[in-house]
Amino acid sequence: MIQSNYVGKAYLQGMGTPRFALRSIVLFLITLPCLMCGRPEPTYATLPQSPGGFQMAVADFHWLVGHWVRQGQPTDTETHEIWRTHPDGALRGHGFILRNQDTVWEEKMVFAAGQDGWQLTVETPGNDDAVIFDLTASGNQDFVVENPQHDFPQRIHYWREADTLKAAVSADSTLLSFVFSPKPR
Known part of the structure; x- marks a missing residue:
């Protein structure tokens, strides 16, 4: 011992x-x-190729995540978009308009990778079927999805500029633009 x-x-x-x-x-x-x-990266799974032949992961779109409030609205109206990452590898969004604190419109969105690439699926009350938009372009902090068969919009463009989130929806000669700021805490 x-x-x-x-x-x-x-x-x-x-x-x-x-x-x-x-x-x-x-x-x-x-x-x-x-x-x-042997350690896979959880946010970068093997995903289908996107436009340009490159693979993208949900982390490439993380700049969209947050609670956003539209700027330039009348005092009795608030437009919100809330984007979150989901454990299934998708981004899930909830857009809604409040008028005098009552919800007057809303939509549910899922931005996810499918077999043919990234798609934005949008469900709105009053429409029987969800509308699916295919990712046609993306950059460092922006992306474009399109569905030429849909009446309006046919094209949706999201992008970040500094602390703001911007969006444009369009079809033919009609264009609507949105500027969102992070919701104050």
């Missing part, structure tokens, strides 16, 4: 030597790549 304590003490005293430090660094450098090899 006394001998094992002595061996343990000698071992601990050797931990401060340059040789021990070098061994520790080498062991760390060998172990680190092994630990990283």
